[in-house]
Amino acid sequence: MKKNSKQDLLWIYRKMKTSRYFEERMEKAYLEGKQPVFNIGAGPVPGEMHLSNGQEPAAASMIVNLTKDDTVTATHRPHHQAIAKGVDLKKMTAEIFGKKTGLGKGKGGHMHLFDPIVKFSCGGIVGAGIPHAVGAALANKKKGTDRVAVAFIGEGAVNSGAFHESMNLAALWNLPLVVVVEDNSWGISVSKKNSTCVPTNDVRAAAYGIKGYGVRDNDPLKMYEVSKEAVERARKGEGPSIIEIETYRYLGHFQGDPELYRPKDEVSKLRAKDPIERLKKYLLEETLASEEDLRVLDQEIMKEVDNAYEFAINSAYPEPEEALEDVFV
Amino acid sequence: MPFDRTRMTINYLTMEATKQITRKLTGSKAMAQALEQEMNRDKNIFIMGEDVGKYGGIFGSTTGLYEKFGQERIMDTPISETGFIGAAIGAAAEGLRPIVELMFVDFHGVVMDQIYNHMAKIPYMSGGSVKLPIVLLTAVGGGYSDAAQHSQTLYASFGHLPGMKVVAPTFPNDIKGMLISAIRDDNPVVFMFHKTLQGLGWMDQLDASLGPVPEEVYTTPLDKAKVVREGKDVTIVGVQMMTVEALKAADKLVERGIDAEVIDLRSIKPIDKETLLKSVAKTGRMVVVDEDYYSYGITAEVSAIVASEGFKHLKAPIARLAIPDVPIPYSRVLEKYVIPDANDIINAVENMVTY
Structure with missing residues (x-):
């Protein structure tokens, strides 16, 4: 997709920034109508809200290696993955606001975003997207294409049956599949230490006779390098792989999560190592971009996101009776 | 013995405390109280589920229990419903009385084989020789824009399948009484609690989610409207x-x-x-x-x-x-x-x- 590393790294930076700015606006939009008393069902964006601030490298540094025709299945925390995959930002935002112009005409909401044009889907059931990615990879192989499928999951999903069944199938059939495990250390309130019998999940690849990669400390550059290799292997028919990236969850599991289960200083420590700032520093040091270039880029990003919010906010709600449509196509 | 007015008064109050104290509790507090009282009574009872430990259950069903009973009896699990709900079956067959929480009833899809082909059928298939005294707690209901995979009640999906008692109380008083009955029942009981009726601070506030609940232990039948x-x-x-x-x-x-x-x-x-x-x-x-x-x-x-x-x-x-x-x-x-x-x-x- 991108010719060289400089382009790729700028692309990753752009997507990470877009995602971060999108989520920061969403944090505010979500709180509208929910203050001073928080009520999950109130305001212009009701329901659960899982934001991805801090987890951007997992998505951007992987998806830079994909094309529009490669498939991505994502999680209940899907915005960074959707933005990197090129999901229509206006329609995605409108969906999250429950508008008629949204990707699912207001029926899906933030956990259920579907954009078949860029082959993106996500869902609210942990681990459920993995077999879908297996199916997409199977279809790619049957059709004789070199397209790949990438399943994004959290570290919690690795303990679901769906993961193991899917990995065995993918390995057995030598499918062009990459599973990206976003290890943000927490399955809601349960720490990885208390949910997972091995320290890292890349080692589980051995159980399926496939390749496993580990990326430490939310490193966007290392994630890029490793993903590139995994995707190339899949494209060449060399089989599936698992990448686990240690990433950071800056916010609660959902907005409104009291987070009494984690140390108070955990997030400030993580924020001090922010991956976007680290990549920015790298771009400047390696003279891949100037301060001015990045300032201009940031302006473009903000404009794009602001436009999406404006589109969503100004769009109409569906008519009530539209609830009855689309059960069957 | 001289007339001791003080002592008499104290005795009188103690009697009141054990017999008649009724407090207004939310649905979630009524649940937690029922669980606590039953766990104090029977050491064979333990709870497994996602975020039931320090978090106290996403919808407050196990609030405060981790602090009282510790991780041996209030067990946080990985996101492995087939594993831990299936394990409840094995533990129940060995004589324990597991209580397991399926965080949202919508998640039944990943574990329905264990629930419906095993938990619900083993007592029958064994001709009654295997008892499975399991309570499956699960949160149901919508009305707060949680969309298609987190808002269902699925009352009928469970009610349709033979071999499980399925209850869905509304008011805190019934929640406590029916939960105690469910725990004491020797059959699998699916205990559905409605999120909006839990009286949680972060959801709609309803009068119905707060009601008088006697502090004493009592049971409410599982088969009566x-x-x-x-x-x-x-x-x-x-x-x-x-x-x-x-x-x-x-x-x-x-x-x-x-x-x-x-x-x-x-x-x-x-x-x-x-x-x-x-x-x-x-x-x-x-x-x-x-x-x-x-x-x-x-x-x-x-x-x-x-x-x-x-x-x-x-x-x-x-x-x-x-x-x-x-x-x-x-x-x-x-x-x-x-x-x-x-x-x-x-x-x-x-x-x-x-x-």
Whole structure:
């Protein structure tokens, strides 16, 4: 997709920034109508809200290696993955606001975003997207294409049956599949230490006779390098792989999560190592971009996101009776 | 012995404490109290589930229990429902009394084999020689825009399958009493609690989610519906939030000269035919309202019971209000349209009385 590393790294930076700015606006939009008393069902964006601030490298540094025709299945925390995959930002935002112009005409909401044009889907059931990615990879192989499928999951999903069944199938059939495990250390309130019998999940690849990669400390550059290799292997028919990236969850599991289960200083420590700032520093040091270039880029990003919010906010709600449509196509 | 007034007073108060203290509790506090009291009584009881430990259950069902009983008896699990709910079956067969929480009933999809092919059938297939005293706690219900995979009740999906008792109490008093009964029952019991009726600070605040709960240990039958408002003109049958909406509707119907009786079904399986038939014999009219899907659901079951066994009492066709066979949509306007409410009930009743 991108010719060289400089382009790729700028692309990753752009997507990470877009995602971060999108989520920061969403944090505010979500709180509208929910203050001073928080009520999950109130305001212009009701329901659960899982934001991805801090987890951007997992998505951007992987998806830079994909094309529009490669498939991505994502999680209940899907915005960074959707933005990197090129999901229509206006329609995605409108969906999250429950508008008629949204990707699912207001029926899906933030956990259920579907954009078949860029082959993106996500869902609210942990681990459920993995077999879908297996199916997409199977279809790619049957059709004789070199397209790949990438399943994004959290570290919690690795303990679901769906993961193991899917990995065995993918390995057995030598499918062009990459599973990206976003290890943000927490399955809601349960720490990885208390949910997972091995320290890292890349080692589980051995159980399926496939390749496993580990990326430490939310490193966007290392994630890029490793993903590139995994995707190339899949494209060449060399089989599936698992990448686990240690990433950071800056916010609660959902907005409104009291987070009494984690140390108070955990997030400030993580924020001090922010991956976007680290990549920015790298771009400047390696003279891949100037301060001015990045300032201009940031302006473009903000404009794009602001436009999406404006589109969503100004769009109409569906008519009530539209609830009855689309059960069957 | 000299007359000791102080001591007498203390004794009197102690007696009060054990017998008559009643506090207003939320649904979630009533649950936690029932669990705590039963766990104190029986060392074989333990709880497994996602975020039931320090978090206290996403919907507050195990609040404070981790601090009291520790991680040996309040076990946080990985996201492995087939594993830990299946493990409850194995542990129950060994004589323990596991309580497991399926965080949202919507997640049944990943574990239904264990629930329905095993938990529900092993006692029968073994000719009664294997007992599975399991309580499966699960949160149900929508109304807060949590969309298609986190808002269902699925009362009927569970009620349809033989081998499990399925209960869905509405008010804190019943929540406590029925949970204690469920724990003491030697059969698998699916105990559905409605998120909005838990009285959680971060959801809609409803009067119905706070109610008097005796501190003493008591049981409430698992197979009895409850008339929560007596009336003579029409019977409205609801479960959980639909009972709350039915009561709201009944209050408004008074202004129109209609005296509605409201039945809180409480038990999905077994269903209390007697209370339903007795009521319709009095009123001659029935509206069944359900926060589950329309087809093959509670509204169909209750209607079929009344049509087969109480037909002679009916003065008008039974009205059925339920989610019109669509997944629960996200957008507030769409969700509000598909979940029945007091206005829908009032309309149904008004159409019926002019029949």
